[in-house]
């Protein structure tokens with residue numbers, strides 16, 4: 001990020017102060033214009049927009065499009081599903097994109113946008129398995145490792161297989177039924193009372209983007225000769241050097 005979050009808030013306030021009418025219709029402007037003056041609150045809002053809401057879904061797309069391009073059978077299933085929806089899919093249609101939902105869930109199992117998440121214990125506590133943890137201890141849960149655990153996912157854990165999320169398939173009606181995993185098995189959005197607030201929104205956005213893009217274009221990886229895909233786990237799951245792609249229009 002080029003600027004710190006406080007800088008973003010400061011600049012936006014200045015911009016709003018200079019303009020008599022609200023030309024800028026972004027969410028931060030709306031928060032500031034509606035009288036939220038607490039600096040920390042506004043900085044937290046910026047963090048939520050940028051980190052929680054935007055960077056997570058873009059990290060998910062890197063791996064989703066890579067895996068979809070490497071598994072044409074999966075991409076074809078998605079295409080079958082999106083091709084019978086309208087060009088700008090409606091809310092009801094997006095909800096009906098079960099296979100696309102499944103594929104996103106499977107790609108985030110292997111490449112969770114938040115690969116590891118750390119917490120600090122504020123008071124002495126006991127974990128569900130009886131482990132005592134003292135105030136000040138740092139604990140972490142590891143969605144990346146858990147998504148690759150044989151105990152949780154079986155011996156084919158390394159395989160990209162969206163079908164593992166499908167409970168039944170009404171072959172006649174070509175209807176899939178999505179089998180959600182409990183969030184403690186699949187903590188990609190965290191679990192418990194502080195589970196991601198934007199989970200449903202994220203799926204909605206991602207399914208609309210996937211359907212809008214794949215319907216018209218093929219996303220073809222365009223790595224230079226000899227370049228290996230390297231997974232980087234910082235705050236978010238990234239690809240070393242970025243994900244170079246060629247966008248080809250479908251004919």
Ligand code: HEM
Nearest residue numbers: 052053056057060113114188189190194196197198201202
């Ligand atoms: C694929 C996309 C996403 C993933 C994988 C994801 C994952 C997560 C995770 C792991 C946390 C817990 C962070 C922590 O406690 O340290 C979290 C929290 C949160 N997420 Fe998401 N997120 C995604 C998209 C979104 C979107 C689109 C929004 C907003 C529209 C959003 C809003 C939030 C908020 C507000 C929290 C804080 C909840 C709380 O602390 O009570 N997220 N998310």
